[in-house]
Amino acid sequence: xxxxxxxxxxxxxxxxxxxxxxxxxxxxxxxxxxxxxxxxxxxxxxxxxxxxxxxxxxxxxxxxxxxxxxxxxxxxxxxxxxxxxxxxxxxxxxxxxxxxxxxxxxxxxxxxxxxxxxxxxxxxxxxxxxxxxxxxxxxxxxxxxxxxxxxxxxxxxxxxxxxxxxxxxxxxxxxxxxxxxxxxxxxxxxxxxxxxxxxxxxxxxxxxxxxxxxxxxxxxxxxxxxxxxxxxxxxxxxxxxxxxxxxxxxxxxxxxxxxxxxxxxxxxxxxxxxxxxxxxxxxxxxxxxxxxxxxxxxxxxxxxxxxxxxxxxxxxxxxxxxxxxxxx
Amino acid sequence: xxxxxxxxxxxxxxxxxxxxxxxxxxxxxxxxxxxxxxxxxxxxxxxxxxxxxxxxxxxxxxxxxxxxxxxxxxxxxxxxxxxxxxxxxxxxxxxxxxxxxxxxxxxxxxxxxxxxxxxxxxxxxxxxxxxxxxxxxxxxxxxxxxxxxxxxxxxxxxxxxxxxxxxxxxxxxxxxxxxxxxxxxxxxxxxxxxxxxxxxxxxxxxxxxxxxxxxxxxxxxxxxxxxxxxxxxxxxxxxxxxxxxxxxxxxxxxxxxxxxxxxxxxxxxxxxxxxxxxxxxxxxxxxxxxxxxxxxxxxxxxxxxxxxxxxxxxxxxxxxxxxxxxxx
Numbered sequence: 001x002x003x004x005x006x007x008x009x010x011x012x013x014x015x016x017x018x019x020x021x022x023x024x025x026x027x028x029x030x031x032x033x034x035x036x037x038x039x040x041x042x043x044x045x046x047x048x049x050x051x052x053x054x055x056x057x058x059x060x061x062x063x064x065x066x067x068x069x070x071x072x073x074x075x076x077x078x079x080x081x082x083x084x085x086x087x088x089x090x091x092x093x094x095x096x097x098x099x100x101x102x103x104x105x106x107x108x109x110x111x112x113x114x115x116x117x118x119x120x121x122x123x124x125x126x127x128x129x130x131x132x133x134x135x136x137x138x139x140x141x142x143x144x145x146x147x148x149x150x151x152x153x154x155x156x157x158x159x160x161x162x163x164x165x166x167x168x169x170x171x172x173x174x175x176x177x178x179x180x181x182x183x184x185x186x187x188x189x190x191x192x193x194x195x196x197x198x199x200x201x202x203x204x205x206x207x208x209x210x211x212x213x214x215x216x217x218x219x220x221x222x223x224x225x226x227x228x229x230x231x232x233x234x235x236x237x238x239x240x241x242x243x244x245x246x247x248x249x250x251x252x253x254x255x256x257x258x259x260x261x262x263x264x265x266x267x268x269x270x271x272x273x274x275x276x277x278x279x280x281x282x283x284x285x286x287x288x289x290x291x292x293x294x295x296x297x298x299x300x301x302x303x304x305x306x307x308x309x310x311x312x313x314x315x316x317x318x319x320x321x322x323x324x325x326x327x328x
Numbered sequence: 329x330x331x332x333x334x335x336x337x338x339x340x341x342x343x344x345x346x347x348x349x350x351x352x353x354x355x356x357x358x359x360x361x362x363x364x365x366x367x368x369x370x371x372x373x374x375x376x377x378x379x380x381x382x383x384x385x386x387x388x389x390x391x392x393x394x395x396x397x398x399x400x401x402x403x404x405x406x407x408x409x410x411x412x413x414x415x416x417x418x419x420x421x422x423x424x425x426x427x428x429x430x431x432x433x434x435x436x437x438x439x440x441x442x443x444x445x446x447x448x449x450x451x452x453x454x455x456x457x458x459x460x461x462x463x464x465x466x467x468x469x470x471x472x473x474x475x476x477x478x479x480x481x482x483x484x485x486x487x488x489x490x491x492x493x494x495x496x497x498x499x500x501x502x503x504x505x506x507x508x509x510x511x512x513x514x515x516x517x518x519x520x521x522x523x524x525x526x527x528x529x530x531x532x533x534x535x536x537x538x539x540x541x542x543x544x545x546x547x548x549x550x551x552x553x554x555x556x557x558x559x560x561x562x563x564x565x566x567x568x569x570x571x572x573x574x575x576x577x578x579x580x581x582x583x584x585x586x587x588x589x590x591x592x593x594x595x596x597x598x599x600x601x602x603x604x605x606x607x608x609x610x611x612x613x614x615x616x617x618x619x620x621x622x623x624x625x626x627x628x629x630x631x632x633x634x635x636x637x638x639x640x641x642x643x644x645x646x647x648x649x650x651x652x653x654x655x656x
Contacts, residue, residue, distance in 0.1 A: 003434070004433070004434055004437050005430065005434070014430075015430045015433050015434065016430075016433050016455060016458070018437075019433045019436065019437050019458065020458075022437060022440065022441075026457070026458070026461070061421070064422075068407055069397055069403045069406050069407045069410070070403050070404045070407040070408075070600070071403070072398075072400075072403075075397045075398050075399070075400075075403035076398045078397050078422070079396055079397045079398035079424055080398075082397070082422055082423065082424050083424060083427055083428065086423075086424075086428050086431060091421055091423075091438075092421065092422050092423070093389070093419055093420065093421050093422070094392075094406070094410055094420045094421070094422040095410065095414075095419075095420070096407055096410050096411060096414075099411050100411065100414050100415075102333065102342075102343045102344075103414060105332070105343050105344050105347045106331070106332055106333070106343065106347075108347065109332050109347050109350060110419075112350065113350075127344060129354065130344070130347065130348075130354070133354070218600045218603060218604075222603075243604070246604055247604070249606075250604070250605070250606040253606045254606060272398070272546045273601065273604060275546060275550075276546075276571070276574055276575070276578070276601060276604070276605065277578070277604065277605060277606070278577075278578040278581045278582060278605070278606075
């Protein structure tokens with residue numbers, strides 16, 4: 001499917017000039033117009049996209065389903081996905097499912113009706129059965145949505161181990177561990193299992209706090225932090241996703257607890273917010289741009305008819321040391 | 329245009345059930361199936377959306393153009409816009425323009441070619457001329473994109489005044505003011521003019537730092553903060569958007585400057601990150617959810633043929649006092 005950019009490239013002009021010809025909105029010399037029209041013919045470019053889509057049964061639209069974009073991990077992820085899709089001449093349709101839970105079904109329906117060519121999904125799905133039956137281009141981010149649906153995720157086991165090793169090196173003996181909802185079918189549980197296993201192996205006391213599924217809003221995180229502090233347990237180590245580790249640290253600082261002297265923290269995800277706090281957060285970084293790139297590559301292959309049954313892509317995480325742990 | 333949700337409502341079943349009938353992916357009783365088919369007929373619902381769009385010359389898709397979603401203001405805005413659009417049965421197409429600058433033109437082109445029904449734009453446009461000539465459904469967020477294009481923004485003048493009053497009450501005498509790029513045509517300059525005017529009126533020394541246009545990334549913000557500190561000016565007050573005020577504060581804390589004793593800060597936007605730092609940031613809050621609601625209402629009116637020539641919507645800001653200023 002040729003785009004306006006392909007036409008511009010072939011005609012050796014800027015996209016703005018092609019746009020002016022198409023939309024009759026400005027002056028373009030007769031010579032340039034001719035070049036552009038020739039390029040359009042050569043590329044079989046038709047401005048009536050709807051008719052063209054009907055013919056090709058493709059729309060060039062990929063839907064991105066996330067719980068919310070008002071959250072640093074998902075906003076970085078959606079940002080990078082859109083950039084990668086744009087590179088490959090797709091358009092990105094965005095859907096937040098945390099408020100409108102049904103929206104997920106609408107999008108699956110749109111996939112069946114050829115309104116979107118594929119779906120990249122990072123949601124806490126309620127209806128995995130429907131995904132499994134679809135046999136359409138779907139890529140899952142950090143979720144299991146069915147045996148046949150390819151998954152892009154990081155090596156969470158290693159991530160859990162890195163966090164555990166960092167807190168163990170720092171001598172922590174009483175650790176708080178925020179863990180994702182067990183009811184979500186996700187590779188992320190691996191990090192929780194590994195973290196807990198290592199703590200037990202070293203006789204460290206671990207308190208697990210299981211988060212509710214599908215809650216990513218500040219109000220919820222504030223409630224969780226208040227809840228944890230109400231129990232008055234003197235933790236000397238904390239492990240959890242960026243926003244929770246940061247929330248815990250700030251409340252601790254307010255109470256006069258010194259970081260990292262009395263309290264060590266390691267966060268998970270490593271989004272831009274970990275650099276926005278003082279002291280800077282030590283964090284296990286997910287390579288979000290790489291995850292986005294892989295997800296787009298897979299969806300592109302699926303849209304173009306490749307079979308990727310049960311494909312799993314696992315990327316590596318890295319530890320980025322801030323000032324909330326000591327370099328032991 | 330009837331949606332799957334309309335069908336579900338009329339048939340008095342859940343959207344999942346309608347989806348199962350459409351996609352033949354699960355058990356639905358004969359009676360329920362009949363109800364759903366009747367509702368589809370009544371609403372003239374056709375699953376072949378592409379053909380239907382071609383007939384109606386509408387796609388139900390609105391494009392959202394922002395510089396980036398990996399930024400708290402735009403991620404909250406895009407999130408709220410998508411929720412509002414979904415409420416009104418539109419789909420949201422997302423486009424980040426800060427990396428792919430040309431994308432803006434592609435979307436204007438798509439609007440002309442009936443691939444999207446309208447555009448909500450919050451970008452630092454390079455090509456305002458093209459917008460002006462289009463006479464199509466476009467709504468601007470906090471930008472001037474042409475005389476005819478409606479604008480949704482806050483009362484920035486009042487925002488600038490609130491910030492100035494707060495720093496004046498706190499006795500600041502040497503103030504740093506991060507201001508938006510002057511080359512961008514935006515209502516936001518009003519807050520800068522008003523802030524500077526009030527500072528001068530009270531004989532307070534103001535240093536303005538003009539930001540580059542179209543830069544919203546952490547790397548850039550870090551560079552700006554390093555640049556400011558390299559000048560070794562002992563500011564006692566700072567005013568700037570959330571991420572810059574936070575960046576300045578953290579660097580100051582690292583250098584042993586006490587907040588709010590030696591340094592007072594007021595940020596602008598009031599996104600969730602202002603509650604994520606310690607001490608909490610005093611901030612002028614833009615009502616992002618309301619801005620999104622207004623923008624969607626306007627685009628819906630335009631798509632439905634209403635004329636809104638030169639319409640301006642101005643919402644109010646509020647001061648939310650954190651711990652970076654004193655309650656004088």
